[in-house]
Structures are given as structure tokens and as C-alpha cells.
Amino acid sequence: MNGEGWQLSNPILGLAVVGATFLLFYIVGYISNRKSASVQDLYVGGGNVGALTNGLAMASTYMSLATFLGITALILNLQAPFILLWIQLILAIPLITIIYGTSLRRMGAFSPTHFIRNRYGVKASIIAALFMILVSIMYALGQMIGIAITFETLLGIPYLTGLIVGGLIIVGYITIGGMAGATNNAAIQMVIMALMFIVPLAAIMKAVGGSGWYFPPLLYSDMVPAMLESMPTFFDYQFSPKWYFAIIPALTIGALGLPHLAMRVYTASNLKSARSAMVWFAFILGLVFSATYAMGFVGVFATATQGLNVSAADADKLTIILNLVYNPEWVTALVIAGAISAGLSTLSGNLLAIGALLSQDIVATLKPNISPKMSLRLGYAAIFLGGLVSILLAIEPPAFLVVSILWAFGLAGVTNAPLIIVGVWWKEANKFGAMAAAVVGGLIYIIVSPFVFPSIVLTGHAVTDGMGLSGALLAVPVSFILLIVVSYITNRMPSLQSKLSRQSDIELIERIHGWKDIQSYRYNSTAGAAITVVISTVIAIWALMPWNM
Amino acid sequence: MRAYKKEVQFTIWMTLAFVLVGNAGLFFAMFPTDAMMFGFPVKYIVPILLGWFGVFFLTIVAGKIGNHIDDEIDRENESLGHSDEIKGA
Numbered sequence: 001m002n003g004e005g006w007q008l009s010n011p012i013l014g015l016a017v018v019g020a021t022f023l024l025f026y027i028v029g030y031i032s033n034r035k036s037a038s039v040q041d042l043y044v045g046g047g048n049v050g051a052l053t054n055g056l057a058m059a060s061t062y063m064s065l066a067t068f069l070g071i072t073a074l075i076l077n078l079q080a081p082f083i084l085l086w087i088q089l090i091l092a093i094p095l096i097t098i099i100y101g102t103s104l105r106r107m108g109a110f111s112p113t114h115f116i117r118n119r120y121g122v123k124a125s126i127i128a129a130l131f132m133i134l135v136s137i138m139y140a141l142g143q144m145i146g147i148a149i150t151f152e153t154l155l156g157i158p159y160l161t162g163l164i165v166g167g168l169i170i171v172g173y174i175t176i177g178g179m180a181g182a183t184n185n186a187a188i189q190m191v192i193m194a195l196m197f198i199v200p201l202a203a204i205m206k207a208v209g210g211s212g213w214y215f216p217p218l219l220y221s222d223m224v225p226a227m228l229e230s231m232p233t234f235f236d237y238q239f240s241p242k243w244y245f246a247i248i249p250a251l252t253i254g255a256l257g258l259p260h261l262a263m264r265v266y267t268a269s270n271l272k273s274a275r276s277a278m279v280w281f282a283f284i285l286g287l288v289f290s291a292t293y294a295m296g297f298v299g300v301f302a303t304a305t306q307g308l309n310v311s312a313a314d315a316d317k318l319t320i321i322l323n324l325v326y327n328p329e330w331v332t333a334l335v336i337a338g339a340i341s342a343g344l345s346t347l348s349g350n351l352l353a354i355g356a357l358l359s360q361d362i363v364a365t366l367k368p369n370i371s372p373k374m375s376l377r378l379g380y381a382a383i384f385l386g387g388l389v390s391i392l393l394a395i396e397p398p399a400f401l402v403v404s405i406l407w408a409f410g411l412a413g414v415t416n417a418p419l420i421i422v423g424v425w426w427k428e429a430n431k432f433g434a435m436a437a438a439v440v441g442g443l444i445y446i447i448v449s450p451f452v453f454p455s456i457v458l459t460g461h462a463v464t465d466g467m468g469l470s471g472a473l474l475a476v477p478v479s480f481i482l483l484i485v486v487s488y489i490t491n492r493m494p495s496l497q498s499k500l501s502r503q504s505d506i507e508l509i510e511r512i513h514g515w516k517d518i519q520s521y522r523y524n525s526t527a528g529a530a531i532t533v534v535i536s537t538v539i540a541i542w543a544l545m546p547w548n549m
Numbered sequence: 550m551r552a553y554k555k556e557v558q559f560t561i562w563m564t565l566a567f568v569l570v571g572n573a574g575l576f577f578a579m580f581p582t583d584a585m586m587f588g589f590p591v592k593y594i595v596p597i598l599l600g601w602f603g604v605f606f607l608t609i610v611a612g613k614i615g616n617h618i619d620d621e622i623d624r625e626n627e628s629l630g631h632s633d634e635i636k637g638a
Binding site: 239523 | 625629
């Protein structure tokens with residue numbers, strides 16, 4: 001079990017399964033897209049998607065190739081701490097829904113940047129949109145790497161060829177599909193992914209001697225004693241509470257700023273439906289996430305007790321390798337189709353977000369007289385270009401595909417989430433605060449990441465810095481502080497009053513919370529803002545203190 | 550004032566509840582334990598179970614309360630409309 005080139009020995013079988021899956025997606029996309037005539041249809045599917053379909057689509061958009069391939073790779077590398085890091089990612093949609101999703105849905109926003117434009121003006125929204133494009137591309141990059149790896153294993157072709165072939169097919173599908181196709185497809189993909197992950201996992205578990213194979217997500221405790229014997233450190237926390245705390249600003253708050261996720265809340269037919277979708281999302285995602293932890297556990301178990309040897313370079317292929325070793329080829333072909341589905345749905349969410357950001361939030365903002373037809377064409381062009389850029393970036397991939405994705409979470413948490421959260425809940429927040437927060441916070445986050453200046457990092461622990469955990473613990477609170485303090489000061493500077501739009505901001509906030517009148521006591525708490533600044537300051541100082549990794 | 554206060558308090562407490570339930574690993578990082586539960590170490594299985602069923606339960610609660618607060622806001626809006634009409638008459 002020392003596969004040098006892990007691949008299907010019968011690529012025709014794999015191709016047939018993947019081809020059939022794609023055909024299904026194209027047909028659903030085509031049928032749905034015939035109805036997609038306007039810009040609104042393209043991005044939010046007309047705003048009339050049912051709760052179950054939407055919940056499934058939310059889970060599918062979120063459950064990317066990172067879930068299918070990336071998590072198991074990092075469980076192999078980091079063991080239990082990575083599972084503990086991943087668990088809270090389920091909070092994304094519930095928190096988006098309760099903190100600002102329903103408000104933005106009430107406003108009729110296309111995207112978070114649409115809200116930022118109405119709330120903070122054109123300049124701030126363009127800054128936010130530029131950062132969001134970077135977030136979406138980094139997120140899409142992880143998917144592209146996964147797609148290339150999947151095609152590499154499927155066809156036995158080199159990584160680069162897999163990247164170009166797989167990448168172009170998928171970008172083509174998304175450009176044709178739009179969000180209406182994407183929402184229906186994403187729901188189908190979620191069902192396919194869940195089945196193609198959990199059923200083969202049951203067979204693998206049975207093969208390695210697990211007796212709880214009939215419900216793999218939770219019933220693998222009988223394998224724990226053998227695991228503890230051969231790898232006593234598997235369940236160790238390894239890192240300090242500071243590391244675990246840093247997950248909150250980096251990933252929990254980070255997910256609140258992800259444009260493609262928030263857009264799913266706006267596809268709901270009404271607020272009640274959006275809240276029901278959140279319940280479905282939590283149930284389904286919990287099931288699939290728990291199954292991935294089990295898959296990671298089984299992978300480590302197989303390497304520790306069964307003599308399976310997975311090289312560091314092949315870590316991202318662990319899920320596929322386990323299937324190649326323990327399951328018949330046709331099962332592996334189904335798993336590969338499931339992995340491609342996972343990449344497809346997330347990538348379509350990313351690319352549609354890039355399309356919306358570029359055509360709606362930047363071009364249409366700068367040139368408001370552009371025709372709707374031209375705007376729609378521009379959206380399609382942006383979707384395709386975004387895909388091409390992520391293919392080009394994936395030519396020289398980072399060590400783990402999930403690292404770039406998690407780094408993108410942190411950047412969204414720094415540049416977007418504070419603007420939306422504070423913007424929805426505090427009338428005093430203004431454009432000067434927003435621009436200061438996004439630009440300074442964003443730059444700090446990028447500077448302390450290992451990607452630009454490898455010597456300027458906070459911990460020196462490669463994965464912690466690369467995933468943006470350390471950077472976000474510093475930059476997210478700095479962003480909140482700047483937004484609140486700069487807004488508070490500039491609101492009191494008489495020379496700037498003519499440049500601020502206090503009255504329309506107040507009206508907007510009251511309206512998106514559902515009020516028909518305006519009351520000065522609502523959403524105006526100076527004490528709440530002060531508490532946020534104090535807590536953020538303490539956290540930012542803590543981030544600068546030694547991490548002792 | 551009532552529905553507004555409820556809305557703000559609901560959002561703060563619900564957010565805290567979600568963050569705590571989803572980040573149970575932080576609790577066990579601060580208070581380590583070697584206890585076992587259902588055949589797994591507690592510090593492993595409890596965060597997983599809370600991250601699934603705990604979050605699922607909270608989404609049901611959040612959905613119900615969120616809908617209820619929306620209705621209250623609508624009612625307050627309606628009563629406002631009535632008082633305006635009375636004033637107008």
C-alpha cells in the first residue's frame with residue numbers, strides 16, 4: 001500500500017461516471033437557466049427558492065472540496081486539533097441569518113457589497129468589492145487545486161493537465177448555469193455528495209474492522225483503543241487556548257464576510273423560509289462534517305495500524321486513496337464524481353460572487369447608465385475571467401489546498417464582516433470608519449500573512465500563519481476598533497458633515513430591521529460600541545504577545 | 550421599545566450561544582480532561598456532538614424566536630399606523 005501514482009486503473013469507468021454526473025448538472029442548469037432572463041435571476045435565482053432546496057444548496061455551496069479532500073489531509077497532518085478547528089464552520093449560515101442575513105434580505109440586497117454601497121457609499125463599496133474579489137479568488141483557488149488533483153487521480157494525467165482540463169470544463173458549466181441552475185444543482189449535488197462520501201466510508205470502515213460501519217459519522221469508538229495504542233497523541237489538543245480562541249475571529253467571524261455564502265440567504269422566498277433553510281443547513285452539514293472527521297480518523301487509523309503509507313505530497317488525496325485501497329474501482333469513481341460535485345457547487349458560488357462583485361458592485365457603480373443586457377453580459381464575462389484567474393493561480397499550488405481557503409475566511413473577516421455587522425447594528429458607523437477599517441485591517445492581515453513577507457509573521461508556525469489564524473486575531477479586532485473610533489470622531493467633526501449621509505443611513509437601518517418609523521433610541525448604543533472597542537483592544541494586544549508555538 | 554430590545558438582546562445572546570456551542574474545543578483547551586464518553590475522549594466527542602446537534606437545536610430556537618420578533622415588529626408598526634390615522638382624523 002505504497003502507491004506512487006494513486007489513480008484509477010480503469011479511467012473509462014471513472015470518465016463515464018463523471019460524464020453522467022456532469023450531464024445531469026448541465027440538464028438541470030439548462031432547464032433552470034431558460035427562466036433566467038434578468039440580472040436578479042442570474043445572481044439570486046429570482047429570490048423564490050424553497051427552504052429545503054435552499055438549505056441543501058447552502059450546505060452544498062459551503063461543503064467544498066475542502067470538506068471532501070482538504071479536511072482529511074489536515075487531519076492526517078494535525079490530527080484532532082484540525083477537527084476542533086473545523087467544527088465551528090457550521091455556524092456560518094446560522095450566524096449570517098441571525099446577525100444580518102434577514103436584514104439584508106429585507107433590503108433586497110444582491111450581495112453584502114450591495115449593502116455596503118447603500119450604507120457607506122460608492123468608494124467604500126469599491127474597496128470592499130476589491131477585497132471580496134481577492135477573497136473569492138483565494139477560495140476558488142483551493143477548489144481548483146482539488147479539481148486538478150481529482151482529475152489527476154481520475155485519468156492518471158499530470159496535475160497541470162488535470163487543472164486545465166477540469167478547470168475549463170467546470171468554469172464553462174458555471175458560466176452557462178447562473179445561480180438559478182446553481183441553486184437547483186447545488187441541492188442535487190448535496191445529496192450526491194452526502195451519499196458518495198458516507199456510503200463508501202461505511203465500506204472502508206468495515207474493511208478496517210470497524211463494527212459501527214452502518215452509521216459511520218459517529219459510530220467508530222470501537223477503533224479508539226487501537227488508535228490510542230498505535231498513536232497515543234491523536235486526540236491531544238497540541239495547542240494553547242489562544243490558538244483555539246483565534247479560530248473565532250479568523251473563521252467564525254470570517255465566514256460572516258464570505259460573499260458567496262451570504263448570497264444564499266437572499267435566494268430565500270421570504271424571511272421565514274430563510275430561517276427554515278438555516279435549520280436544514282445545520283442538520284445536513286453536521287451529518288457530512290461528522291462523516292469527514294470519521295474519514296480523517298479512519299485515514300490516520302489506516303496509516304497507524306494497517307500499514308497504509310501516504311506521502312506528504314499525496315495528503316490531499318487521502319479520501320480517494322482510502323477508497324482506492326479498500327473499495328472496488330466503481331465506488332472510487334463515484335467518490336471522485338462526488339468530489340467534483342463538491343468543487344463545482346462551491347466554485348460556482350465563488351465565481352458568481354466574483355461576477356456580481358465586478359459587474360454590479362464595481363462597473364455598474366462607476367457607470368450607472370449601463371444597459372441591463374450589457375450588465376448581464378459583463379457578469380458572464382466576469383464569471384469566466386474569475387475562473388481563469390483561479391486556474392492560473394493553481395499552477396503553483398500551496399502545500400495544502402485548504403490553507404488558501406481558510407486564509408480567505410480571515411480576509412473576509414477583516415475587510416467585510418465588521419463593515420456589515422456594525423453597519424447593520426450601529427447608526428453611527430460611517431464611510432470614513434468603513435474605509436479605514438477595510439484598508440488598514442486588510443493591509444495588516446496581508447502583511448502578517450506568510451505569503452507576502454515570509455519573515456513578518458506572528459507565530460512562525462507555518463500552518464497557523466498560513467491559515468490566517470494569527471493574522472485574524474490581530475487584524476479583525478483592529479478593523480472593529482477603526483470602524484467604531486473613526487466613525488465616532490468623524491461624525492463629530494463639523495468640516496466633514498457635508499460629506500456624510502446621516503439621515504439616509506438612519507432611514508436605511510430602521511427599514512432593514514423592519515421598522516416603518518424612525519426612533520433615535522434604536523441601534524444607537526454608544527455603550528455597546530465602547531464595549532466592543534475595549535474587548536477588541538484587549539484581543540489585539542493579546543495577538544501581539546508571544547504565541548509560544 | 551419592547552420589540553427593539555428583544556431583537557437586540559436575542560441577537561447578542563443567540564450569537565454568543567452559537568459561538569460557544571460551536572467552539573467547545575476552546576473550553577476543553579482551558580479545562581483539559583481525560584474522561585471518556587461513548588468510547589471516545591470527552592474532549593473529542595463533546596465538541597463534535599455540540600457542533601452538530603447543539604447547533605441544530607439552536608437553529609430551531611433561533612428560527613422560532615426570529616419569526617416571533619418579526620411578528621412583534623409588524624404589530625408595533627401596525628399600532629403606529631393606527632395612531633397616525635387617529636391623529637389624522
